[in-house]
Amino acid sequence: MTITIRKIEHRGAIRIGIFFEKNYAIQQQLKGIGATYSKTFTCWYIDYNKAAYQQLKTLFPDLQIQQPVAGETSSRDLPPIAKSEHQLGLQSSVNNPEHITKKDSLAHKLRLELLPNLGKYWVFKIRYVQSVVNQLKLVKGVYWHSSYKVYMAIRNPKVKEAVERILEVTNFFPENYLEKEVVFEGKSIVLRPHQEDVKWMEVYVPDILVIREKVKRLSMVRYSKVRSCYLLPATPQVYEALVLHFEPNRILITSELPEGYLHKRNVVNRKQLDLSQTKSRLFEQVPEAAHGYVSGMVDMLLALNYSSSTLRTYSHSFLQFLRDHQYRDPKEISYEETVRYLSGLMERGLSAASGHSMVNALLFYYQQVLHIPGYELKLPRPKKEKKLPSVLTMEECLQIFRVVDNPKHKLLLLIGYGAGLRVSEIVTLEWRDILFAEHKIHIRNAKGKKDRMVMLPYSIVSSLEYYRKLYQTQKYVFEGQFAGEPYSAGSVQAVMRDALKKSGLEKKATVHTLRHSFATHLLENGTDIRYIQQFLGHSSIKTTTIYTHISANAVNKIVSPLDRLADESYKKKLD
Numbered sequence: 074m075t076i077t078i079r080k081i082e083h084r085g086a087i088r089i090g091i092f093f094e095k096n097y098a099i100q101q102q103l104k105g106i107g108a109t110y111s112k113t114f115t116c117w118y119i120d121y122n123k124a125a126y127q128q129l130k131t132l133f134p135d136l137q138i139q140q141p142v143a144g145e146t147s148s149r150d151l152p153p154i155a156k157s158e159h160q161l162g163l164q165s166s167v168n169n170p171e172h173i174t175k176k177d178s179l180a181h182k183l184r185l186e187l188l189p190n191l192g193k194y195w196v197f198k199i200r201y202v203q204s205v206v207n208q209l210k211l212v213k214g215v216y217w218h219s220s221y222k223v224y225m226a227i228r229n230p231k232v233k234e235a236v237e238r239i240l241e242v243t244n245f246f247p248e249n250y251l252e253k254e255v256v257f258e259g260k261s262i263v264l265r266p267h268q269e270d271v272k273w274m275e276v277y278v279p280d281i282l283v284i285r286e287k288v289k290r291l292s293m294v295r296y297s298k299v300r301s302c303y304l305l306p307a308t309p310q311v312y313e314a315l316v317l318h319f320e321p322n323r324i325l326i327t328s329e330l331p332e333g334y335l336h337k338r339n340v341v342n343r344k345q346l347d348l349s350q351t352k353s354r355l356f357e358q359v360p361e362a363a364h365g366y367v368s369g370m371v372d373m374l375l376a377l378n379y380s381s382s383t384l385r386t387y388s389h390s391f392l393q394f395l396r397d398h399q400y401r402d403p404k405e406i407s408y409e410e411t412v413r414y415l416s417g418l419m420e421r422g423l424s425a426a427s428g429h430s431m432v433n434a435l436l437f438y439y440q441q442v443l444h445i446p447g448y449e450l451k452l453p454r455p456k457k458e459k460k461l462p463s464v465l466t467m468e469e470c471l472q473i474f475r476v477v478d479n480p481k482h483k484l485l486l487l488i489g490y491g492a493g494l495r496v497s498e499i500v501t502l503e504w505r506d507i508l509f510a511e512h513k514i515h516i517r518n519a520k521g522k523k524d525r526m527v528m529l530p531y532s533i534v535s536s537l538e539y540y541r542k543l544y545q546t547q548k549y550v551f552e553g554q555f556a557g558e559p560y561s562a563g564s565v566q567a568v569m570r571d572a573l574k575k576s577g578l579e580k581k582a583t584v585h586t587l588r589h590s591f592a593t594h595l596l597e598n599g600t601d602i603r604y605i606q607q608f609l610g611h612s613s614i615k616t617t618t619i620y621t622h623i624s625a626n627a628v629n630k631i632v633s634p635l636d637r638l639a640d641e642s643y644k645k646k647l648d
Contacts, residue, residue: 074099078129079139080121081114084220086282088118089125092139102132107184107200109222124186179205179241187245191283194225195233195246208239221282227251257281261325262288262315266334267304274330276303276315287318290558309335355388363400367392369442377441380522390434403438411435462589469578470590476575482568484533484540485551485560488514489584491530493591493608495520496562496584502550504541509534516610525610592617 074093081090091108093099100117106128108117119125130136183205188196194216199205209215212235214227226232228251237245260279267273275297278284288294288303291314295304305311312335315326355367370391374384397414398406419428439448465473470490477483489499498516506515512529519525537550546552551560569584588609595605606617 075137076133076135077137077139081111081116081118082280083111083114083118087121087280089121089129090114091117091119091129106132124184180245183240185240185242185245188223189281189283190228190249191225191286193228193251195228196221196223196225197245198223199240205239209236212236212239256323257284258323260284260323261327262319264312264315264326264328264330265302266330267307271334272307273304274307274311274334275300276305278303284319284322284324291315291318307335308337310337311335355392358392359395360400363395366395366400366403370438373437373442386430387434387437390431391438394431394435404443463581463586464593465578465580465582465586465590467590467594469576469580470587472576472578473569473572473582477568477572479568480536480540480543481551482572484536485565486569486572486584486587487530487533487536489565490587490591491533492527493588494527495588496565499565499584500549500551500559500562503548504546504550507537507550509537519610523610523612525607527608 074096076099077092079090079092081088083090088111090111091103103117103119106119106125108119110117119129183199183202186198188198190196196218209224212226212232214229214232215236216225217223218225226236226246228246228249230248230250233246233248237243257279260281262279262284263277265275265277267275276288278288291305291311293306293311296302297304305315307330312326312328319326355371356364359367367388371384371388374387379387394414395401395403398410415428415431418431423431436448439445474483474486474490477486485499488494488502489496492514494502494514494516498519501517502514503517506517507529508515509529512531512534514527514529516525516527544552549559551565552558553560553564565584569582569587573580573582592605592609595608596602602614602617606614609617611617
């Protein structure tokens with residue numbers, strides 16, 4: 074069987090693509106050396122480095138290397154595979170004289186490989202060994218990156234010591250601890266004008282994972298597959314942000330933009346951008362004949378100023394409806410057909426929440442786009458399951474907070490519980506929103522596009538001030554991996570899961586459980602439910618009244634009028 078290899082670019086990194094006719098035995102051999110299948114290229118691939126190539130050559134001595142087409146050049150071209158030491162576009166530290174692995178060592182068995190730093194983390198790769206993986210999971214500050222299939226260890230002396238002890242190596246990680254920045258001397262980011270739209274500029278970045286990750290975190294960034302570059306709004310503010318982000322790494326920003334190309338008026342509306350991206354993705358999924366139906370739906374959603382999440386939910390529900398009806402004209406689909414369609418969805422096990430989303434999407438289209446009166450009265454809705462939210466007692470909350478040592482992690486859980494905030498509200502909280510003098514927190518543009526004021530607990534004011542001095546964050550209270558970007562919602566949930574595990578509680582709880590607990594404890598303390606409604610930001614008091622069913626202490630305090638009457642009569646007899 075002929076096995077051909079060639080260089081491919083997959084997920085922002087250079088790989089060795091392995092092409093052959095379907096063969097189970099070869100697939101198993103490739104899995105043994107850590108190969109992964111790519112649906113995009115319909116091939117298997119491994120890392121682009123000398124060690125991986127030698128492994129492949131050992132397995133298949135008769136490999137055929139497919140050469141690039143004559144005359145074809147690319148700024149991202151690397152040396153031939155057999156001579157390359159590149160890994161994800163960066164120099165690997167395998168040949169570092171300070172770290173040489175012996176053939177009999179654990180590091181050699183694990184195929185231990187150190188990659189360039191990513192933000193505040195060391196990045197390394199190992200072969201899966203369950204005993205080693207289980208030990209790494211217990212080390213605080215070590216994480217598994219599922220996208221890049223690598224481990225990330227925070228650049229800290231204690232973490233370095235712990236991981237090196239598990240891997241049975243010495244001086245594996247360099248002593249470039251967290252306070253030091255990764256430097257890419259001689260690398261540059263090139264800015265060029267967009268060929269079609271002057272509001273945008275083309276951003277060409279080196280094929281280096283760290284740099285790409287930083288660019289992807291910039292606001293309003295898009296990727297152009299046609300030009301193999303990133304797109305950013307052509308504004309002076311964006312240019313300044315690029316310089317600010319990459320100056321510490323000594324990356325040069327080279328502008329090939331004509332004079333006056335950058336202008337303040339080129340600011341792009343994020344929602345409009347989300348809409349255009351959603352629209353283009355939807356058009357790719359439907360035949361040209363159905364573009365008008367999708368366009369009418371999306372345009373009306375934008376005109377009525379619906380949120381981006383509602384836009385995506387309604388559009389995808391409507392698209393499913395069209396797909397299941399072979400993209401017929403919605404005007405020709407009768408009411409009876411629609412009811413049978415909804416019934417069929419519920420029979421197949423569709424949840425009540427998804428059923429309601431489908432109904433809402435269809436109502437919107439027939440009512441707002443097609444202007445069919447009375448359609449709302451006819452369309453049935455699936456009944457939702459009424460489940461009570463999970464809550465923690467005050468003692469359980471205290472138990473969770475006590476086991477968190479990291480000041481940042483503890484504070485975000487405390488403020489989530491103490492002010493009854495949603496996860497999205499915690500991560501987008503800015504210092505300007507903390508009104509220390511008034512002991513209030515200003516929640517901006519929350520769910521339903523509403524602002525509200527909530528309490529700032531007196532007990533965490535000093536902790537907030539200490540935290541600000543310690544972390545020195547500028548905009549967001551809780552910053553993410555890179556300066557100037559918010560903490561991710563997934564990271565907050567991970568903090569909660571870790572704290573729950575350490576506390577020993579067997580209850581299932583999330584960050585939102587702290588919000589439920591906040592409302593329940595206020596109610597048990599005798600707080601008027603209308604105030605609780607305002608604190609939580611509920612549009613209807615019906616949503617808030619669910620906490621009256623789970624407040625055990627409050628219910629226990631209620632005394633029947635008959636009991637009170639009996640007590641008063643008994644007292645009179647005594648008198």
